[in-house]
Amino acid sequence: MTDGALFVPDPAAPADEDAMRLAIAEARLAEAHGDVPVGAVVIDAGGQVIGAGHNERELAQDPTAHAEILALRRAAAAVGSWRVLDATLVVTLEPCAMCAGAIVLSRVPRVVYGATDPKAGAAGSVVDLLAQPQLNHRPQVVRGVLEPECAELLRAFFRARRR
Numbered sequence: 836m837t838d839g840a841l842f843v844p845d846p847a848a849p850a851d852e853d854a855m856r857l858a859i860a861e862a863r864l865a866e867a868h869g870d871v872p873v874g875a876v877v878i879d880a881g882g883q884v885i886g887a888g889h890n891e892r893e894l895a896q897d898p899t900a901h902a903e904i905l906a907l908r909r910a911a912a913a914v915g916s917w918r919v920l921d922a923t924l925v926v927t928l929e930p931c932a933m934c935a936g937a938i939v940l941s942r943v944p945r946v947v948y949g950a951t952d953p954k955a956g957a958a959g960s961v962v963d964l965l966a967q968p969q970l971n972h973r974p975q976v977v978r979g980v981l982e983p984e985c986a987e988l989l990r991a992f993f994r995a996r997r998r
Contacts, residue, residue: 850878854878855947856981857874857876858902858926858927859927859981860874861888861889862927862985865902866988866992868891870889870894871890873889874926875887875925876888876925877906877909877910877922877923877925878923886906886907886908886909886913886919887906888901888904888906888908889902890902902926902928903934904933904937906924907919907924910922910941911941917940919941920942921944923947924938924943925948926949927949927985928950929958929978930946930948931955932962934957935964936964939964939965939972939974940972944975945974946958946974946975947977948977949979949980949981949985949986950986950989958976958978
C-alpha cells in the first residue's frame, strides 16, 4: 500500500507518450462504431501491451463497457490474475468513478491519462478516488500526457454530433 495517490507533475516519459499514442489509436476504433473516442492500454513492466480496449458502450449496449474496464479485463486474463501488478494503465481520458474503482480493485500501481474530465473525472477533477486514504490501494497518477491530442479527439467527436 502506498501513502496516497502520487501526482506526478514532471513531463511524461517517452514511454508514456508512446503508450498514449497506442491508447489514442484504440480511441479511434471506438469512434468508428459511434462510441465516445476513449482508448486505454495496459503496459507491463517490460513495456509490452497486455491489455487494450476502447469504449464499446453503444456497440455492446453495456454501461460498463468503458475502455479502462475492457483493457483491465484483458490484462487480468493475460497475467492470469485479477491483480494487475507491475503495470501501467494508460487512458486518453481521466477515469470515471467506475473505472477508478476498477483501478483500485485491480491494484494497478500506475495510471497515466491524457485529457481531464471536468464532468465525471474521478482522478482529481470532480473527485479523486485514486487518492482516498480509506482505500487499500492508491496508484501513482500522471496527468496530461498528450492532452491536446486526447482532448481534440473528444471535441471533434462531439462537434460532429452537434451538427
